[in-house]
Amino acid sequence: MAPDRISQEKSRLRKRLLHQRQSLSPQDWHHHSDRLWERLTRLPDFQRATTVLAYMSHRREPDLAGLFQHSHKIWGLPRCQGENLTWHHYQPGIDRLTPGQFGILEPDLDWQELTLEQVDLVLVPCVAGDRQGYRLGYGGGYYDRLFMDSAWRRIPRIGLLFHFALLERLPHHDWDIPLNGVCTEEATIMI
Known part of the structure; x- marks a missing residue:
């Protein structure tokens, strides 16, 4: 192709799947989100990390609030800096986030930045994913640019x-660049 x-097919799929996701009732959204993060916590990559x-969930992405509260990990959240992402330490329930350039809640610029060497796992938001590990995002290329760096590709990435x-x-x-796996509320596929 x-x-x-x-690009046209990606755009068509993105529009259809975003509409379907936005159509979830609040109850279904929370229920599916909770089941997804509970499944995620059983993955060896997550347990080792x-x-x-x-x-932070935006536009009805799977909500990770429960995961943050129930998993004792060191958390990092992204901040859009120009065309790239920087990652900052996040303390759930303590740190206040503010809307960034796309309306997504982000850490403040002065929060501690995490280095690549500190990271054990990246959880990647997806509009869609497939059984080969390819992901459909929003089209901004932020995660694509991040994973172009071979050092970032050595870290497990789960959509x-x-x-x-x-x-x-x-x-x-x-x-x-495909991910190492995808996780839904019903299935986990590791590549």
Whole structure:
């Protein structure tokens, strides 16, 4: 498939799946989110990890609030800095987050920045994912740019999404870098 056709197909899928996710009732969203993070905590990569990079739910992404409260990890959250992400230490229930340039809650710039060497696991938000580890994001390329660095690719990367957004195969460009696994409320697929 030509690159333009791949981009068009990604855009079509993104629109459909975001609409489907936004259509979840608050009760279903919380229920699916809780089941997802409970499944995630049973993964060996999660159990071994000391420092985990995560995200704050936006646009009905799986909510990780319960995970933050019930898992004794060192947490890192992203902050958009130009076209890149920086990662900052987050203390659930203590640190106050503020909306960033996309309305996503972010750490303040002066919070302790985490280094690559400290990170054991990256939890990646996804609009969709497939059984080969490819992810569909929002199209901004933040995680793609992060994982272009081979040092970041050595850290396990698990995409989090609701099960309806787990597809057999996503369209992807040659430069797309697959994740090490995807986790939904119903299944975990490690690549």
